[in-house]
Amino acid sequence: MLSYILSRLVALALSLVVASLVIFVMIELVPGDPASFMLGLNAAPDTVAALRAELGLGGSPVERYLRWVGGMLQGDFGTSYTYRAPVAELVTARLAVSLPLALMALLLSTLIAIPVGLYAASRRGRPGDWSVMGLTQLGIAIPNFWFAMILVVIFAINLRWFSAGGFPGWDQGIWPSLKALTLPAVALALPQASILARVMRSAVLEVLGQDYIRTARAKGLSRRRTLTDHALRNALIPVLTIIGLQFSFLIAGAIIIENVFFLPGLGRLVFQGITQRDLIVVESVVMLLVFAVILVNFLVDIAYGLADPRLRRRS
Amino acid sequence: MKQLFSGPALATFAAAAVMNVSAVLAAQTSITVGMQLEPPNLDPTGGAAAAIDEVVYANVFEGLTRYQADGSVAPALAKSWTISDDGLVYTFSLHSGVKFHDGSAMDAEDVKFSLDRARAEDSTNAQKRLFTGIASVDAVDALTVKITLSNPDGGFITNLAWGDAVIVAPESIENAKTAPVGTGPFTFSRWVQGDRVELARNPDYWGDAVALEKATFKFISDPTAAFAAMMAGDIDAFPGYPAPETLPQFEADPRFRVIVGSTEGETILSTNNKAENLSDVRVRQAIAHAIDRQAIIDGAMFGYGTPIGTHFAPHHPDYVDLTGGSAHDPAKARALLKEAGAENLTLSLKLPPPSYARRGGEIIAAQLREVGIGTEIENLEWAQWLEQVFRGKDFDLTIVSHTEPMDIGIYANPDYYFQYDSAAFQGLIEDLKLATAPADRTRILQAAQKQIAGDYVNGYLFQLARTGVANARINGLWENAPTQANDLTGVSWSD
Numbered sequence: 001m002l003s004y005i006l007s008r009l010v011a012l013a014l015s016l017v018v019a020s021l022v023i024f025v026m027i028e029l030v031p032g033d034p035a036s037f038m039l040g041l042n043a044a045p046d047t048v049a050a051l052r053a054e055l056g057l058g059g060s061p062v063e064r065y066l067r068w069v070g071g072m073l074q075g076d077f078g079t080s081y082t083y084r085a086p087v088a089e090l091v092t093a094r095l096a097v098s099l100p101l102a103l104m105a106l107l108l109s110t111l112i113a114i115p116v117g118l119y120a121a122s123r124r125g126r127p128g129d130w131s132v133m134g135l136t137q138l139g140i141a142i143p144n145f146w147f148a149m150i151l152v153v154i155f156a157i158n159l160r161w162f163s164a165g166g167f168p169g170w171d172q173g174i175w176p177s178l179k180a181l182t183l184p185a186v187a188l189a190l191p192q193a194s195i196l197a198r199v200m201r202s203a204v205l206e207v208l209g210q211d212y213i214r215t216a217r218a219k220g221l222s223r224r225r226t227l228t229d230h231a232l233r234n235a236l237i238p239v240l241t242i243i244g245l246q247f248s249f250l251i252a253g254a255i256i257i258e259n260v261f262f263l264p265g266l267g268r269l270v271f272q273g274i275t276q277r278d279l280i281v282v283e284s285v286v287m288l289l290v291f292a293v294i295l296v297n298f299l300v301d302i303a304y305g306l307a308d309p310r311l312r313r314r315s
Numbered sequence: 316m317k318q319l320f321s322g323p324a325l326a327t328f329a330a331a332a333v334m335n336v337s338a339v340l341a342a343q344t345s346i347t348v349g350m351q352l353e354p355p356n357l358d359p360t361g362g363a364a365a366a367i368d369e370v371v372y373a374n375v376f377e378g379l380t381r382y383q384a385d386g387s388v389a390p391a392l393a394k395s396w397t398i399s400d401d402g403l404v405y406t407f408s409l410h411s412g413v414k415f416h417d418g419s420a421m422d423a424e425d426v427k428f429s430l431d432r433a434r435a436e437d438s439t440n441a442q443k444r445l446f447t448g449i450a451s452v453d454a455v456d457a458l459t460v461k462i463t464l465s466n467p468d469g470g471f472i473t474n475l476a477w478g479d480a481v482i483v484a485p486e487s488i489e490n491a492k493t494a495p496v497g498t499g500p501f502t503f504s505r506w507v508q509g510d511r512v513e514l515a516r517n518p519d520y521w522g523d524a525v526a527l528e529k530a531t532f533k534f535i536s537d538p539t540a541a542f543a544a545m546m547a548g549d550i551d552a553f554p555g556y557p558a559p560e561t562l563p564q565f566e567a568d569p570r571f572r573v574i575v576g577s578t579e580g581e582t583i584l585s586t587n588n589k590a591e592n593l594s595d596v597r598v599r600q601a602i603a604h605a606i607d608r609q610a611i612i613d614g615a616m617f618g619y620g621t622p623i624g625t626h627f628a629p630h631h632p633d634y635v636d637l638t639g640g641s642a643h644d645p646a647k648a649r650a651l652l653k654e655a656g657a658e659n660l661t662l663s664l665k666l667p668p669p670s671y672a673r674r675g676g677e678i679i680a681a682q683l684r685e686v687g688i689g690t691e692i693e694n695l696e697w698a699q700w701l702e703q704v705f706r707g708k709d710f711d712l713t714i715v716s717h718t719e720p721m722d723i724g725i726y727a728n729p730d731y732y733f734q735y736d737s738a739a740f741q742g743l744i745e746d747l748k749l750a751t752a753p754a755d756r757t758r759i760l761q762a763a764q765k766q767i768a769g770d771y772v773n774g775y776l777f778q779l780a781r782t783g784v785a786n787a788r789i790n791g792l793w794e795n796a797p798t799q800a801n802d803l804t805g806v807s808w809s810d
Contacts, residue, residue, distance in 0.1 A: 032698025039441045040363025051439045082355030156547040164547035262535040264509025277698040
């Protein structure tokens with residue numbers, strides 16, 4: 001197991017170095033000067049120069065890259081040009097929205113998908129299976145922002161059970177915050193649950209075709225016990241892969257849902273950073289996201305090893 | 316799937332319904348105002364973003380003078396002032412008993428600090444030019460400030476009403492970007508970045524107390540989300556409402572009031588006066604006659620906007636209606652192009668992100684095609700636009716709304732991005748600076764309007780309207796936007 005983890009760690013470090021280079025070069029190529037953007041149409045050139053100096057926008061690209069990476073290694077992600085606050089602080093505040101939202105959506109989609117997928121597999125070819133397949137097809141086909149708007153129209157505008165969006169902040173109480181994240185989480189979870197349920201179904205079906213399942217049945221295990229004790233565990237590998245991918249997507253890719261519900265999440269921070277030329281925020285946040293994705297993949301790899309002893313023995 | 320969460324969900328819904336009722340009953344002294352853009356920081360003296368002033372102007376920060384809802388300038392922290400006969404020395408006497416929100420007293424030293432800071436060498440004030448005419452600021456005593464100008468400036472009192480000229484304290488300015496401390500009737504409570512800014516009534520305010528106890532500015536950039544938030548009652552007022560296409564729906568709904576006002580935004584087809592072909596006044600005049608303003612207002616702005624014929628706000632008393640000089644006349648435009656020998660022109664049209672530019676640009680391109688001018692449309696982000704068009708002057712045509720109040724003076728700067736260089740106009744602006752008598756100022760301002768209209772410097776399209784939606788029970792919101800602000804000092808709820 002140890003050498004397995006080590007080899008994964010080396011891959012992780014290499015990916016991070018490559019990613020930091022790619023991100024830095026791409027941001028360097030973006031046209032537009034942050035200082036003149038912030039000062040608007042009437043600013044005098046000397047004012048812009050004063051602000052550029054204040055923001056630390058000078059130096060060669062190599063110098064700036066090393067300063068950036070060096071800072072990150074010491075936990076300093078720079079200071080936002082527009083907000084004038086440390087990027088780490090901004091990201092922490094946004095993660096307080098994005099992380100719980102992603103977790104809620106993931107939890108919801110897993111809780112729905114695993115039993116539904118298992119159910120469909122056990123009813124293969126029968127009406128129960130057909131309806132699950134039909135519904136999940138619909139769930140994948142419906143764009144989540146459209147589903148989100150429908151949720152808003154029903155639950156916020158007509159019924160007024162939820163507000164149409166916004167986030168009160170955790171210091172205003174756990175309950176109002178969870179409530180604010182409910183509709184977005186449902187909107188995010190629907191397509192994820194649909195995908196996951198289908199993956200779950202086909203994974204279970206594949207396992208059910210294996211010899212050891214027939215053996216288990218032959219030695220007198222009930223259908224249900226065979227399903228839960230033998231099929232489920234073996235079917236989890238592809239499901240874990242999808243969950244890992246989904247989690248990365250949910251943290252960074254929730255931007256459209258964040259817009260619909262005007263949530264102050266990480267995706268909005270990056271989007272704002274791009275339009276306002278707050279390049280240091282874009283750089284650092286994208287780097288953090290890359291790190292998060294790589295880390296999640298790493299954890300999924302480890303989880304494979306836990307779920308399937310054959311994998312850790314092989315490496 | 317539905318069954319799985321119907322149990323807990325039902326409990327959620329029931330509790331939510333109860334919470335909503337209590338919120339309605341307690342809502343009478345608090346307001347939630349929607350804004351499309353979040354301010355990057357909250358220091359109006361350190362950035363150009365309109366959103367900063369839209370939160371803090373008149374609410375948190377005050378200047379010596381201030382804009383009122385009708386666009387006139389009134390005393391604020393300065394009780395009164397005298398101007399020396401040569402127009403160089405302004406002596407302001409300040410209100411007594413004014414305190415900053417941190418409890419320290421506001422006195423003449425703070426005024427001196429604020430103005431000296433704004434005009435300093437290393438100042439990052441976005442409107443530094445407002446203060447460059449100041450030669451010295453002296454605190455005569457605690458409540459008297461003497462400002463000496465290097466040249467007379469008839470617009471000086473107005474300059475001091477800008478959000479960039481508010482009075483700040485040396486003790487608190489360091490943190491003003493995230494925790495602003497002013498003298499206004501609202502104190503800053505908190506800023507949940509990305510979501511909202513909260514203000515609370517200042518119990519120690521020196522002037523008349525405001526009716527509202529709490530004000531929240533909520534940031535919703537997406538037009539559809541803004542509509543939903545208004546409809547769901549999450550937002551009480553959305554003064555710069557971003558989805559004008561849904562306004563008829565609000566108009567028909569008695570719970571809401573639609574507010575249509577004017578802004579200081581002259582929306583123009585900016586023309587590079589030094590570009591090939593465009594340096595010929597006949598070509599610029601042809602473009603002016605090719606444009607059908609009403610079609611642009613209807614097609615791009617859902618009918619909201621007032622046609623203008625020069626770079627001046629139509630609601631200003633000194634405005635002259637010069638739209639007749641550039642009336643829609645394609646035949647005349649074609650004749651002028653022929654005369655100038657500029658047939659089969661192709662011009663670049665670079666469009667910044669706002670919908671007036673993107674939608675308006677398409678319409679203008681079609682109108683120009685009608686008189687034989689081809690366009691190459693290029694959509695730009697703001698940062699690109701500033702770089703290429705505004706600083707690089709690499710463009711033929713662009714569409715932009717100049718939102719600063721009384722900014723006709725930009726035409727006197729030959730280096731400004733549209734590069735209009737007219738000695739006659741520059742002379743007028745020089746005269747304007749020296750004129751303090753209202754009649755003289757009116758005469759000069761009108762001559763200036765006529766000068767740029769007659770030179771067809773830019774295509775003058777329309778005055779940008781400000782369309783807002785508010786709960787029908789809210790009184791005292793500004794209708795027009797003489798400066799970028801959401802002044803809540805006069806806002807109250809009726810029952």
